[in-house]
Amino acid sequence: MLSMDIISICFNFDSIDVMYAKKTIFFLNIVEAFKIKSLHYDITKIDISNIVKEYIAEKKINPIAIRWVLRDEDLFKKYIVIPYMNKKYIEKNVHYEIEKELCRYFKYYNIYFKIINSFYENHSKKLNIKAFAVPKSIVDFCVDVSKDLGVKTDIIEPKEESRERTLKNIKRNKSDTIFKNNIFVKESCNIDILEFASNIGILLR
Numbered sequence: 001m002l003s004m005d006i007i008s009i010c011f012n013f014d015s016i017d018v019m020y021a022k023k024t025i026f027f028l029n030i031v032e033a034f035k036i037k038s039l040h041y042d043i044t045k046i047d048i049s050n051i052v053k054e055y056i057a058e059k060k061i062n063p064i065a066i067r068w069v070l071r072d073e074d075l076f077k078k079y080i081v082i083p084y085m086n087k088k089y090i091e092k093n094v095h096y097e098i099e100k101e102l103c104r105y106f107k108y109y110n111i112y113f114k115i116i117n118s119f120y121e122n123h124s125k126k127l128n129i130k131a132f133a134v135p136k137s138i139v140d141f142c143v144d145v146s147k148d149l150g151v152k153t154d155i156i157e158p159k160e161e162s163r164e165r166t167l168k169n170i171k172r173n174k175s176d177t178i179f180k181n182n183i184f185v186k187e188s189c190n191i192d193i194l195e196f197a198s199n200i201g202i203l204l205r
Contacts, residue, residue: 003027005061007052007151008199010069010159016043018052019199020061028185028203032059033196045141049148056149065154067202068142069162076102076109076133077158084118084125094131102133109133114161132158155202162201166193169204 003022010017019033036043036051056063078101082093094113099106113131120126139156146153170193185193185200193200 003029004065005063006065006067006154006203007063008067008069008202009048009052010162010196010198010202011071011074012159013071013073014038016048017196017199018055019196019203020055020059020063021203023203026184028200030185030191030196030200033191033199045145045148049145052145052149063149063151065152066142066146066149067155067157067205068153069157069159069198069202070134070138072158072160074135074138075158078131080113080129080131082127082129084127090115090127090129094129098131098133106133108136110136110139112157155205157202157205159198162198165201165204166197 003024006021006023008019008021010019014037016036016038017033018036020031022029022031036048038047052066076098078098080094080097082090085093090113095111098109098111102109111131111133113129116128116130118125118127134156142156143153
């Protein structure tokens with residue numbers, strides 16, 4: 001079964017966590033993970049790019065994508081309830097609700113959303129949605145680093161989302177860690193799963 005090399009990068013307040021893994025549909029092999037000790041506002045695009053470039057060259061790997069996990073403090077999040085509708089109109093409604101909150105700053109953000117569930121209220125079907133706005137400057141930062149490394153930016157998501165995905169679905173057996181949908185996670189580098197939960201969570205998508 002073909003596997004692909006993926007790197008996940010997670011921003012914390014005082015460090016940046018980098019993880020390299022090989023992934024197939026049913027298997028995630030965590031090859032290595034390490035921390036870059038630096039306050040998040042001190043590190044530059046060039047710093048991250050150079051560190052990851054050196055790592056790629058040293059390990060002689062060929063990642064196809066980088067997945068980015070962002071600090072929740074750097075985002076704007078809002079839970080929204082709207083009537084059931086198709087995706088096109090969901091997006092319009094989400095943008096409308098976020099724009100009401102951000103006002104004139106709305107144009108400086110990229111808007112993303114996730115449908116949590118649907119439910120009935122007063123005989124009417126509704127959608128429970130989690131929306132978040134990411135500053136375009138942060139998105140540009142991630143995309144620019146990926147481009148400099150010659151790979152694509154695959155996914156960008158909040159730290160809370162990634163971490164929850166790991167913690168909700170983790171199960172243990174004697175040799176591997178089993179996650180939702182029978183994805184087996186092998187820890188080749190013997191890392192602390194909880195310490196790197198956000199890096200793992202985005203790789204499970």
